[in-house]
Amino acid sequence: MKNKLQLITYIDRLSGGGVANLDALLNGPLAGLFGTVHLLPFFDPYDGADAGFDPKDHTIVDPRLGTWDDVRRLSKSHDIMADLIVNHVSAEGAAFQDFVEKGDASDHAEMFLSYASVFPQGATEQELMAIYRPRPGLPFTYITLKDGTKRLIWTTFTANQIDIDVHSAKGAAYLERILDTFAASGVTTIRLDAAGYAIKKPGTSCFMIPETYDFLEALSNKAKARNMEVLVEIHSYYQDQIAIAQQVDRVYDFALPPLLLHALFTGDANPLANWLEVSPRNALTVLDTHDGIGVIDVGAASDGRPGLLEPDAIDQLVKTMHERTGGTSLKATGAAASNLDLYQVNSTYFDALGRRDQDYLIARAVQFFAPGIPQIYYVGLLGAQNDMDLLARTNVGRDINRHYFAEGEVVDAMNSPMVAALIDLIRFRNDHPAFDGSFSLEQPEASKLVLSWKSETASATLSVDFAALQANIHHTANGVEGAFVIAPTAPDRRSSAAHPE
Numbered sequence: 001m002k003n004k005l006q007l008i009t010y011i012d013r014l015s016g017g018g019v020a021n022l023d024a025l026l027n028g029p030l031a032g033l034f035g036t037v038h039l040l041p042f043f044d045p046y047d048g049a050d051a052g053f054d055p056k057d058h059t060i061v062d063p064r065l066g067t068w069d070d071v072r073r074l075s076k077s078h079d080i081m082a083d084l085i086v087n088h089v090s091a092e093g094a095a096f097q098d099f100v101e102k103g104d105a106s107d108h109a110e111m112f113l114s115y116a117s118v119f120p121q122g123a124t125e126q127e128l129m130a131i132y133r134p135r136p137g138l139p140f141t142y143i144t145l146k147d148g149t150k151r152l153i154w155t156t157f158t159a160n161q162i163d164i165d166v167h168s169a170k171g172a173a174y175l176e177r178i179l180d181t182f183a184a185s186g187v188t189t190i191r192l193d194a195a196g197y198a199i200k201k202p203g204t205s206c207f208m209i210p211e212t213y214d215f216l217e218a219l220s221n222k223a224k225a226r227n228m229e230v231l232v233e234i235h236s237y238y239q240d241q242i243a244i245a246q247q248v249d250r251v252y253d254f255a256l257p258p259l260l261l262h263a264l265f266t267g268d269a270n271p272l273a274n275w276l277e278v279s280p281r282n283a284l285t286v287l288d289t290h291d292g293i294g295v296i297d298v299g300a301a302s303d304g305r306p307g308l309l310e311p312d313a314i315d316q317l318v319k320t321m322h323e324r325t326g327g328t329s330l331k332a333t334g335a336a337a338s339n340l341d342l343y344q345v346n347s348t349y350f351d352a353l354g355r356r357d358q359d360y361l362i363a364r365a366v367q368f369f370a371p372g373i374p375q376i377y378y379v380g381l382l383g384a385q386n387d388m389d390l391l392a393r394t395n396v397g398r399d400i401n402r403h404y405f406a407e408g409e410v411v412d413a414m415n416s417p418m419v420a421a422l423i424d425l426i427r428f429r430n431d432h433p434a435f436d437g438s439f440s441l442e443q444p445e446a447s448k449l450v451l452s453w454k455s456e457t458a459s460a461t462l463s464v465d466f467a468a469l470q471a472n473i474h475h476t477a478n479g480v481e482g483a484f485v486i487a488p489t490a491p492d493r494r495s496s497a498a499h500p501e
Helices: 011-015 019-026 068-075 094-105 125-130 169-183 210-225 238-245 256-266 270-278 311-324 357-369 388-394 397-401 409-414 417-431 491-498
Strands: 006-009 036-039 057-061 079-085 088-090 140-144 150-154 161-163 187-193 229-232 250-253 283-285 373-377 438-442 448-454 458-465 470-477 480-485
Touching (some): 011 019, 019 068, 057 169, 068 079, 079 169, 150 161, 169 187, 169 210, 187 210, 256 357, 357 373, 357 417, 357 448, 388 397, 409 417
Parallel strands (some): 036 079, 079 187, 187 229, 229 250, 250 283, 283 373
Antiparallel strands (some): 448 458, 470 480
């Protein structure tokens, strides 16, 4: 994986069209900014009930977006990451529909998990209550087969997303078929989506249990045998992330976004500093994603082990986000707007900070200097605001942060002083040789952090004062020194801001 900024995006919501349009954008106005592009689900269909995370066929590019040839063409200029949706398949897919039609006589019957297959002797109330689910209620949906038989099917997320038995012959073959398709189509990294829920075992939480770790290791080895790296997506207690990071190529640093918000809101950098001392070095750092801003990642464990933030601090963090957005995030979070992920605040990161350019640029600078490889969401790249019109049309909470950019809107956004300065930071992070060296952290005061990278011939240091909301960068390369202040930049000064004399 290249040590350069990554872009994560829906194909149609950024480019206004298909893969070819995105290719033109990445090699045109956005040329040189990204080493890897994570294409959010582009399978058939890409616009289902869960924005592509419920495809009917995981091995087919939705024809409205293009073909695998288009993906291969894009892979010539950018490394490609794609989602392997591990836990479930669409209820509308051919395999499940065959099961509905034929019941146990279906060739695919063994592929789908049910209450009975996991609890053949039945389950106690205690066993059912132990199941972890990030959404209200139990993870089961009643279905009626063609012959009138009723079944209680395991559905971790929604009734349209049917959990599969990954250990069954059909389930394993299904996952390997996707891996083969990806490997043949220029995909170099796979993200294992919802992987923490893949293994169900009676008497456990059915989430991140020891058998889950074994499964992830085995699946990762299959991907590596096809020359693909593996990124695991897990929202959970921070120690789980540290443990998973030791077994796979990459994990997300989901704790960074709320800890940065806490530091910027309060001036207290201690929790952030504590995390940066122990955070996985093989992480992808993020501030925003296609989902909400998670708080579970900094909270306490279910067994009472303390989190990275105290409960009162988390409550205040969420309250401040809602205040900074003028209440718009509250309309898209929790039980509002058909929202299902109760542990996330739905908002753009820019709005969560109250649309304060300086705060936003400081947050991005810290992200780019934190251990790992930075990934930026397309909405965050362009400093977009909460899309209340889209939220009103769909009543889907996460759509507040999933804006559709019209033609010309991308270039207009790039010309704003804040986005111009952000692009400067991206180019600096991509080009400076210090980031191929080693990371160190200092905390001279409770409100201040100094993040440094140093190689044999170069160094780069970010100094941040969270109380004063000020930051600057000093750097050297081959004996040449430079420095600049983190601040919005006039478009006509962009090149000089990133690489000052």
